[in-house]
Amino acid sequence: MASVKRALAGQAARVVVPRFPALAPGVTSSFVREALHRAIVGVGPLAPAAEAAEAQLREQHGQVDKAVHEVIENHVGYASVGGLLANVGGLVTAAVLTPANISGLALIQCRMIAGIAHLRGYDLDDPRVRNAILVTILGEDMVKKMVRKMELPAPPMALALAPSHDPALDQAITSAVASDLIGRVLGKQIATNIGRRVPVVGGVVGAGVDGYGTWKVGRYAAREFLQRRGTA
Secondary structure: OHHHHHHHHHHHHHHHHHHHHHHOOOOOOHHHHHHHHHHHHOEOOEOOHHHHHHHHHHHOOOOHHHHHHHHHHHHHHHHHHHHHHHHOOOHHHHHHHHHHHHHHHHHHHHHHHHHHHHHOOOOOOOHHHHHHHHHHHOOHHHHHHHHHOOOOOOOHHHHHOOOOOOOHHHHHHHHHHHHHHHHHHHHHHHHOHHHHOOHHHHHHHHHHHHHHHHHHHHHHHHHHOOOOOOOO
C-alpha cells in the first residue's frame, strides 16, 4: 500500500501541479473537493444529491435501477446545458467561461455519482465513499490503467468498501481528478475551436461532448456501485 500511495502522489506531483497554471490560470485542485461537498449538501437550485436521488426513487415506485437511470439522464441534461452555455459565446468568452465549465462539470458529475451511490446503499458522509465518487469521474479506462500501473490502489467500489480510510490518498486523488477534468474541458475546447468561430455551432458541439462524457461516467458509476446487502 505504501508503494501505491507514493506512486499516486508522485504522479500527481509530476503531472498535475506544474500544469495547473498553464492549463487554466486561477484554477487549483481544491475546486474538486468543493464541488463534491456542494454536490452532496446542495447548492442554489440543486437539492442535495441524496435528496434528489430519493425523489427519483419515489417517482420510480421504489425501483432502484430505474431511479439510477433517471439520475443519469437528468445530469446528462444538466451537463449538456452547461457545455452549451460555456461554448456558445465563441472565442471572446472562452477565457472567462472555461473555469466555470470545469467547476460546473465537476459539480454535475459528482452529484450524479453521489446520487447513484446513495441509491445503492452507500454512506455519502464516509470519506472512503467520497474518494470512490471522485475516482469514478476518471472513467473506466483511466481507472483500469492507473490500477494496472499501481497509481491507484483499487477501482471505485473497492475504495468505497475498503477496511479503513487512508487520508494519504485524498490529495493525490483530488489532484488526479482535477487534472483529468481540466484536460477534458480544454481538450474539448481545442476540438471545438473552429466551431467557436460560429458561436452556435461551438455551443452545440460543447453540449454534445459534455453530455456524452457525463453519460459514460454515469454508466460506469452504475456498474461500479453495486447494491449493498441489506439496503435494497
